[in-house]
Amino acid sequence: MNENDKKNNMVARAPVVVVMGHIDHGKSTLLDYIRKTNVTEKEVGGITQNISAYEVLHKDDRGLDRKITFLDTPGHEAFSKMRERGAQIADIAILVVSAEDGVKPQTIEAWKTITENKIPCLVAINKIDKPSANIEKTKQELAENEIYLENYGGKIPCAEISAKTGAGIDNLLVLILILAEMENLQGSESEPASGFVIEANMDPKRGILATLIIKNGTIENGMTVAVEDSICSTRIIENFKGETVDSASFSSPIRIFGFDKIPQVGAGFKTFQKKGDAQEYAKNWKSAQNVATPAKSEESNKKVIPIILRADVSGSLEAIEKEIAKIKSEGAEFRIVSKGVGSISESDIKSISDGKEAIVIGFNVKGDKSALETAEKRGIVISFFEIIYKMTEWLTEEMEKKRPRIETIETTGRAKILRAFSRTKERQIVGGKVLSGKIVLGGTVKIMRREFEIGRGKIINLEKSKVKTSMVEEGTEFGMMVESKIEIAEGDIVELFSIEQK
Ligand code: GDP
DSSP states (O other): OOHHHHHTTEEEOOOEEEEEESTTSSHHHHHHHHHHHHSOHHHHHHOSSOOSEEEEEEEOTTSOEEEEEEEOOOOSGGGHHHHHHHHHHOSEEEEEEETTTOSOHHHHHHHHHHHHTTOOEEEEEEOTTSTTOOHHHHHHHHHHTTOOBBTTTBOBOEEEOOTTTOTTHHHHHHHHHHHHHHHTOEEETTSBOEEEEEEEEEETTTEEEEEEEEEESEEETTOEEEETTEEEEOSOEEOTTSOEESEEETTOEEEEEOOSSOOOTTOEEEEESSHHHHHHHHHHHHHHHHHHSOOOOOOOSSEEEEEEEEESBHHHHHHHHHHHHHOBOSSEEEEEEEEEESOBOHHHHHTOSOTTTOEEEEESOOBOHHHHHHHHHHTOOEEEESSHHHHHHHHHHHHHHHSOOOEEEEEEEEEEEEEEEEEETTEEEEEEEEEEEEEETTOEEEEEETTEEEEEEEEEEEEETTEEOSEEETTOEEEEEEEESSOOOTTOEEEEEEEEEO
16 A cells, blocks of 8 residues: 555455356356355344345455455346446456356356456356366366466466355355455545445335445445435445444445435445535536437337336346347337336326237236226236346247338239230220239239339139139230229230238
């Protein structure tokens, strides 16, 4: 620590760690294992509602107790928004790779996030207890994907672990502490706290609450927190165990209650002694936003399929929004017309003008009884999901059903008219020869004169050698009765076509 650091009261701070990797490679199991084995029983009993981050104490390589904070964010691909921000708010990333499955698409995606954010990282090769685990192959696959481990052409520390049995996890924690020390992470206790929102939701009893991760400074009860334009005067600060504390400092996750609106997950927060200063900050943030937001892009000609979205927490809302934005078709787009945290209400249903087109989604929430009744009466379907990819699969199908069809016209036969007889009441008998393809009874034809379509007609009778038939082929002469508003003349070409809906 140099003189400047001392002057600013800079002290070493605990690392904030995020776990990333492919689905099912064991992220949650690892986080659960560390939580269970390092947070004492009594404390676990005190947790009323899990908050999405926790602290553990672990002995470093010199035998000193050191703190590590883990972000317990959902690892599903759809949570990448949170995860990307997780990488910003975290000091260290653990890339979990299953020794059974090796490198998978989300492993590579996570690695991209890690490298783009330049976040120090270590690799945990997991599931080594499994008989089919192949550590060497996994390391090779990592190298093939330019993830170079120590002793494998690179510098990335690697721990071989089993999140199930706990094998290797002590070593993993020690490696985290060594990496943290190398990063020389620091914070100042004397400054007002700042950091990031990692979770926000609405509690029916306690109002809007958010979990924050402090990256610098200290928060004391009574201070006011501002996140973009939402504000919360702290009356209760809870630590990650749900215990009330008077103050908290860097690298600690805290939960506070009473925001005036739901703060954005991933957004930064600042703390102020005076509420007025926080209000001023929020006001300035908002006006800066108005200047920065460009005018809405020109309206596309696409069909808009409206979506009303309700979810349990704002983190899910964000993740879902990101997934919905990915579902595209040429002729239509989804537009979230209303979103929020909480159950689906009757007024949500009443706000729908076109029940056939609108999509109502409840993610990990239910619908109010009155909402369900009104929806049923009006023939509006409410779709409930608990798993994001199930929802995206379903939405992709809906997009396919609802998007406008693109019609393509395919010519399946051409014939030259050799004789044209007189018409009666839009019906006319003509004789011709098939030039290419087939002419089929019941088909619709374009009537072409000097290469221009002059009208259309329907074949209501077809004969070959004066015998009724349903089809005549290339090179064959035929007679037919056509129903059309246009009078067909000798020399015209008729083109049989079919319309393909794509
Ligand atoms: P996530 O999607 O990455 O969070 O993966 P999970 O933690 O949900 O793990 C997926 C599955 O793998 C679960 O059935 C876990 O019990 C199992 N699993 C995770 N880690 C291990 C491990 O080290 N050994 C074994 N045998 N199973 C594991």
